[in-house]
Amino acid sequence: MRAVVLAITGASGAIYATRTLAAFLERGCRVELVVSEYGRRLLRDELGDGAAIDRLMDFLVAHYGEDVRKGSYTLHSNKDLGATIASGSQDCEGMVIVPCSMKTLAGVAHGLSRNLVERAADVMLKERRPLIVVPRETPMSLPQLKNMVLCAEAGAMMLPAMPAFYQMPETLDDLADFMAGKILSALGFKHELYPAWKG
Ligand SMILES: Cc1cc2nc3c(=O)[nH]c(=O)nc-3n(C[C@H](O)[C@H](O)[C@H](O)COP(=O)(O)O)c2cc1C
Numbered sequence: 476m477r478a479v480v481l482a483i484t485g486a487s488g489a490i491y492a493t494r495t496l497a498a499f500l501e502r503g504c505r506v507e508l509v510v511s512e513y514g515r516r517l518l519r520d521e522l523g524d525g526a527a528i529d530r531l532m533d534f535l536v537a538h539y540g541e542d543v544r545k546g547s548y549t550l551h552s553n554k555d556l557g558a559t560i561a562s563g564s565q566d567c568e569g570m571v572i573v574p575c576s577m578k579t580l581a582g583v584a585h586g587l588s589r590n591l592v593e594r595a596a597d598v599m600l601k602e603r604r605p606l607i608v609v610p611r612e613t614p615m616s617l618p619q620l621k622n623m624v625l626c627a628e629a630g631a632m633m634l635p636a637m638p639a640f641y642q643m644p645e646t647l648d649d650l651a652d653f654m655a656g657k658i659l660s661a662l663g664f665k666h667e668l669y670p671a672w673k674g
């Protein structure tokens with residue numbers, strides 16, 4: 476069973492997070508899940524009370540189907556710096572922060588480890604394991620742009636929440652599928668979340 480860390484922070488695009496989580500679960504993954512306080516708020520603000528963190532599995536089943544039950548997730552408190560994923564001895568092969576707020580981006584860029592999201596990301600960087608950061612903001616300030624460069628220089632993959640339109644999306648779910656597919660590809664998962672470009 477493959478194991479990954481998934482962090483949800485308070486940037487717009489909660490649907491990217493739920494689609495990505497569902498895609499990992501459909502593939503039978505074990506997901507170590509951390510959701511910041513504002514990430515929890517964004518789930519409800521953008522997807523409704525049905526996506527509240529304590530009802531998330533029911534939401535995933537309702538929206539993405541029973542296959543999400545093939546995997547499992549463990550929800551960690553963002554305040555718990557003693558969680559398994561705060562240590563390099565944990566066995567997760569990679570981590571994605573989706574969506575990633577500019578605040579969390581800054582914390583990762585500067586190695587602050589102020590909470591579990593930042594610490595788990597720091598662990599991925601120091602252990603040289605894949606860290607996928609999905610920032611969302613527009614326009615971006617110079618400090619925000621520089622923080623993306625710092626993360627990239629430290630070894631993270633910057634995978635901005637920029638869905639494409641060449642696959643002719645018809646729904647918001649099509650756009651979310653595209654972003655989730657990019658994240659899965661970055662972590663070495665095969666998928667058919669969007670059609671391959673045929674040229
Ligand atoms: C509805 C809503 C939408 C937001 N969208 C963004 C966003 O797209 N990008 C961003 O960087 N911050 C956004 N924020 C602000 C962050 O949530 C805020 O900076 C928060 O402190 C981030 O904390 P976290 O990184 O611990 O989740 C938004 C806040 C709210 C309430």
